[in-house]
Amino acid sequence: MTLHLYDTASREVSEFKSLKPLQVSIYVCGATVQGPPHIGHVRSGVNFDILRRWLIKSGYGVTFIRNVTDIDDKILHSAKHDEMPWWAVAMKYERVFTAAYAELNILPPTYEPRATGHITQMIELMKKLIDNGAAYAPGNGDVYLEVRKLKSYLTLSRQNIDDLQASADADETNKKDVRDFALWKAAKPGDPSWPTPWGPGRPGWHLECSAMAHAYLGEKFDIHGGGLDLVFPHHENEIAQSEAAGYGFAQRWLHNAWVTQSGEKMSKSLGNSLQVNEILKSVRGIELRWYLGGAHYRSMLEYSPAALEESATNFRRIESFLKRATELIGEKPSLQLSEEFKNAMNDDLAVPTALASISENLRLGNQAVTDNDKKAIAKNANEIRGALDVLGCDPFDLAFVQSGGSDLTPALDGVIKLALTERASARERKDFAASDAIRDGLADLGITIEDTAQGPRWSIN
RNA sequence: GGUCGGGUGGCCGAGAGGCGAGGCAAGGGACUGCAAAUCCCUCUACACGGGUUCAAAUCCCGUCCCGACCUCCA
Numbered sequence: 001m002t003l004h005l006y007d008t009a010s011r012e013v014s015e016f017k018s019l020k021p022l023q024v025s026i027y028v029c030g031a032t033v034q035g036p037p038h039i040g041h042v043r044s045g046v047n048f049d050i051l052r053r054w055l056i057k058s059g060y061g062v063t064f065i066r067n068v069t070d071i072d073d074k075i076l077h078s079a080k081h082d083e084m085p086w087w088a089v090a091m092k093y094e095r096v097f098t099a100a101y102a103e104l105n106i107l108p109p110t111y112e113p114r115a116t117g118h119i120t121q122m123i124e125l126m127k128k129l130i131d132n133g134a135a136y137a138p139g140n141g142d143v144y145l146e147v148r149k150l151k152s153y154l155t156l157s158r159q160n161i162d163d164l165q166a167s168a169d170a171d172e173t174n175k176k177d178v179r180d181f182a183l184w185k186a187a188k189p190g191d192p193s194w195p196t197p198w199g200p201g202r203p204g205w206h207l208e209c210s211a212m213a214h215a216y217l218g219e220k221f222d223i224h225g226g227g228l229d230l231v232f233p234h235h236e237n238e239i240a241q242s243e244a245a246g247y248g249f250a251q252r253w254l255h256n257a258w259v260t261q262s263g264e265k266m267s268k269s270l271g272n273s274l275q276v277n278e279i280l281k282s283v284r285g286i287e288l289r290w291y292l293g294g295a296h297y298r299s300m301l302e303y304s305p306a307a308l309e310e311s312a313t314n315f316r317r318i319e320s321f322l323k324r325a326t327e328l329i330g331e332k333p334s335l336q337l338s339e340e341f342k343n344a345m346n347d348d349l350a351v352p353t354a355l356a357s358i359s360e361n362l363r364l365g366n367q368a369v370t371d372n373d374k375k376a377i378a379k380n381a382n383e384i385r386g387a388l389d390v391l392g393c394d395p396f397d398l399a400f401v402q403s404g405g406s407d408l409t410p411a412l413d414g415v416i417k418l419a420l421t422e423r424a425s426a427r428e429r430k431d432f433a434a435s436d437a438i439r440d441g442l443a444d445l446g447i448t449i450e451d452t453a454q455g456p457r458w459s460i461n
Numbered sequence: 462g463g464u465c466g467g468g469u470g471g472c473c474g475a476g477a478g479g480c481g482a483g484g485c486a487a488g489g490g491a492c493u494g495c496a497a498a499u500c501c502c503u504c505u506a507c508a509c510g511g512g513u514u515c516a517a518a519u520c521c522c523g524u525c526c527c528g529a530c531c532u533c534c535a
Contacts (some may be wrong), residue, residue, distance in 0.1 A: 028535095031535075032534075034533095040534095074533070154464090157465075157530075159463065160463070160464085163463035163531080164531055165463085166533055181532060182532085205533085206532090221533080225535095226535065227535030228529075229529085231465090231530070232464085233530090234534085236532095256535065257466085263467095263527060264527095264529090265528075265534090265535095267535090268534080273519095296474090299474080300467075302473080303472080307473055309485095310485050311484085313485080317498095350475075350476090351475095352482080353474045353475060353476080353482070356482050359482095363500080365518085366499055366500070367499085427494075432494060435494090436495075448497070449497075450497055452498075457498090
């Protein structure tokens with residue numbers, strides 16, 4: 001099976017064909033850096049990172065753009081509130097986002113453009129749109145796109161323009177039609193602004209992405225992604241601007257669903273958002289990634305602490321098998337993929353089905369450990385590690401290996417082995433009170449002892 | 462009002478006409494001095510009412526419920 005992906009525009013899963021052979025260009029709408037990320041933000045990051053890794057594994061070269069929206073109303077609002085320059089607010093949260101992405105082993109984008117770094121491209125795009133007659137500048141410094149003049153509009157969300165509720169904005173008086181949207185917003189006193197032929201102002205949200213996608217990927221590119229809530233208006237307006245400028249734009253649209261709580265979308269404004277930093281106090285980044293990436297990208301993921309904990313436990317079982325297999329085989333598993341896993345991933349990134357194949361590998365692998373069948377241990381360990389690698393959850397990945405400081409593991413191993421030798425001799429003379437005291441003592445220190453056919457092993461909880 | 466998703470076992474979560482995904486929890490068993498880990502077995506569900514079909518969780522019609530978007534959103 002070749003790679004098939006869903007397309008929001010057609011609402012169908014279809015075979016993926018890149019514009020250029022073995023090259024894929026992807027633009028994903030990144031964060032507006034007006035606060036720290038919640039787990040919904042990074043779910044989007046994980047979902048598109050899995051897509052990217054799968055494309056790379058499938059032999060494609062991938063150019064991956066994820067922008068940073070570093071100027072918007074909320075950033076300006078925060079800046080006033082915190083008495084900081086707007087750019088300092090944006091940079092502060094951009095760094096928090098970057099750190100969160102790194103904790104979850106989300107690959108850095110090929111290019112990560114900031115909106116404010118691309119004003120020139122935005123002005124060029126507006127000029128083009130005004131020359132085309134698609135956009136107009138009413139004279140107050142705003143620039144609007146005239147949606148009624150478009151050949152098509154709202155094709156992604158399949159809405160009728162007359163059914164849209166008009167925006168409640170107070171300063172709509174300069175629009176020819178209430179549904180026209182701002183490409184550029186005139187400067188308000190005290191706000192940052194950039195000079196344009198139509199007056200000083202700042203970019204509208206939609207214009208940024210069209211201009212940056214064009215700057216880095218050209219007139220046509222393969223995949224445009226983002227959260228489901230961006231379909232309208234953001235992506236509709238990106239399409240409108242780009243098509244009005246004569247660009248082919250995105251060939252396929254992918255949207256990830258939300259993380260919900262009590263059935264409701266997680267969002268800062270609803271006050272039910274869970275910050276990544278908070279969650280990472282209870283689970284490791286690799287475990288949070290396993291949890292967020294485990295649901296299908298188009299399905300809502302209902303968050304609960306119990307579900308997260310369950311998922312983390314499940315991951316630790318897999319990880320424990322891989323470590324065990326490494327000890328028994330004498331080398332790290334290689335990266336192999338089972339047919340089941342490949343087929344699942346090719347079917348619109350069916351991660352839950354792919355996970356079922358990992359569970360099967362795990363069961364067979366553990367059985368092989370019991371039977372001491374090294375060939376079967378290796379096969380299953382290799383296929384599990386290969387799958388985890390695609391999912392960005394390879395425990396051997398350097399991204400997850402603690403860096404800095406000296407590694408105390410060999411020293412600790414020696415000390416624990418001394419204790420285990422004592423325990424073994426106690427067990428030999430059937431002094432179970434003594435042997436259990438050693439095991440309990442180690443358990444109190446967070447060290448778990450398992451008696452295996454190959455002798456005792458220890459691990460830190 | 463318009464446009465979209467969704468309702469699956471105790472819980473989470475796939476599937477989208479026919480071989481009962483998978484995980485977690487629970488119960489039983491094997492192994493163990495006892496545990497832990499692991500393996501085996503059990504528990505077998507698709508909101509409701511009609512319809513189509515040899516066959517429906519899946520398609521159609523209707524109903525109920527939940528959620529999202531309608532110019533701030535991942």
